[in-house]
């Protein structure tokens with residue numbers, strides 16, 4: 001039987017694995033991107049390819065070693081490079097002599113036939129359309145549970161009394177959701193997990209800074225690519241809010257713009273009225289919205305050479321001035337080191353603290 | 368005194384300047400350009416633009432800096448799509464916004480959106496809108512646009528008969544003022560974006576250097592669009608999304624297939640996003656044509672005259688020796 005794999009983005013792999021297995025595939029879960037993944041990826045991809053493309057190339061090579069022969073991935077119509085990744089990956093892999101099948105899922109609205117074909121190819125168990133829809137719904141619920149758990153961990157971590165508690169509980173809770181299969185189980189696992197996180201001893205009076213994270217979706221969602229920035233920030237006593245989640249993003253793309261999407265677009269339009277592909281416009285819109293909601297600072301995460309984020313960064317300088325909110329950008333690639341990143345983060349958090357202290361006129365700001 | 372509109376000599380300049388100039392002159396507006404790229408322009412651009420931006424965008428910033436105090440308007444249209452199929456690199460799409468939000472003291476920026484996917488008359492509408500800024504009637508804008516299109520056609524014909532943009536522009540002004548150089552012994556394809564190849568400052572005089580080494584060049588702009596369109600998607604499941612990259616890949620495929628060239632160069636800018644795909648696709652294609660040597664030249668703001676010359680000379684030498692050796696074998 002053919003073995004199948006897919007791109008890994010954060011914890012979402014737990015859902016995709018379940019869904020693909022439901023359709024009757026033998027699934028190889030892509031391992032967490034490691035140093036070796038990066039090394040492999042870099043060796044065989046162009047120097048200025050985006051960082052996500054490099055990591056994925058490494059992942060594909062690793063899973064090929066594990067015996068996969070089919071890769072399912074998303075397509076897209078751009079205007080950014082992500083829509084053409086699959087094509088390049090396929091060419092690079094065949095150039096290396098690997099014969100793998102690529103199932104590229106295109107947006108159903110634009111390529112209904114292609115979408116249908118991909119779904120058929122994945123549907124090994126020959127499940128009826130109704131059955132597939134039920135599986136999608138359940139998978140979606142699981143994805144939401146995973147996202148909700150992560151969101152709560154961002155709130156609890158900066159307030160925990162014993163360092164590392166949150167991360168430990170979070171890891172465990174992820175497994176509970178992973179084990180859940182039916183919708184009822186998923187809902188139950190989710191509430192137990194949320195409860196467990198909430199019952200971590202916290203210091204309610206701690207003065208916690210709030211930072212919004214904007215940027216390109218892959219580096220936002222895959223901790224291995226952003227060097228676990230959320231954890232680091234949490235440990236520095238910062239509550240983070242990520243502007244994008246798979247459940248908050250897939251919806252935008254396949255169910256048209258949601259109410260959320262529209263406000264982000266509107267917020268961005270005085271600065272960038274054009275959709276430039278990737279998440280450039282969202283980065284600007286979210287920054288404006290975070291500033292309006294009174295956040296203390298913004299961190300932009302972008303892959304090195306990422307075109308839309310470079311455009312966004314150029315404009316963010318102005319947004320930052322207009323709204324008086326500090327913005328720190330990381331252009332990430334294989335050379336970004338954790339130590340360097342932490343130093344920059346510590347300095348940034350210091351700056352935010354001093355700014356807040358100055359603004360509120362408090363003499364002693366204890367944290 | 369006539370109103371002055373500034374057009375930076377960068378990015379789309381090499382493709383559309385004749386049209387823009389003709390249009391503005393026809394509606395009674397004076398056009399001012401920023402002239403050739405210089406060291407100062409580059410330095411200004413490097414200072415004003417984001418460090419992570421590509422060289423061509425930095426240079427564009429530099430040109431704007433050089434123009435902004437001399438003109439009443441800056442013309443930085445938001446060119447999204449002109450052929451209903453491919454769009455321009457996202458940096459072109461956000462260009463007016465990047466400029467507006469990072470350079471201070473700008474005159475009004477004309478950033479009309481040009482997107483032919485919006486309908487058959489989208490372009491005409493865009494130009495009448497520009498005309499209305501200068502109080503030109505719809506009718507006179509229409510006439511000016513028609514005339515400008517004819518100028519652009521003449522320009523494109525000149526390009527397709529083998530002239531480069533600089534030569535073609537002077538031929539438009541003074542027909543017959545240039546004569547064709549003698550047939551060179553070697554012919555190279557130079558693939559890349561027009562704003563890199565023809566900007567003699569960024570390309571470190573690439574075309575001139577080749578000419579002095581006795582090498583004739585053919586570029587994407589020299590090829591008729593019909594022949595390019597014929598290449599379809601170059602054997603890929605999807606075409607490249609970006610206009611210039613798509614054209615460059617098609618040109619590379621066509622020229623490889625025709626086999627009339629002795630070598631191919633791909634000029635790419637440091638940090639260019641689309642080129643990471645384009646270059647790889649050309650490189651993979653080049654592997655199939657062992658008899659046509661291929662080389663990638665990367666330029667950035669520090670590329671030096673000497674380094675470029677050495678690499679070019681070595682490549683030309685290698686191609687020459689190969690050609691002689693092959694001739695002996697025959």
Ligand code: SF4
Nearest residue numbers: 050080082278306307
């Ligand atoms: S958004 Fe950035 S990372 Fe994503 S494909 Fe585009 S350039 Fe690459």
Ligand code: SF4
Nearest residue numbers: 421456458636639640
């Ligand atoms: S195509 Fe490349 S060189 Fe041109 S603007 Fe885009 S990133 Fe820069």
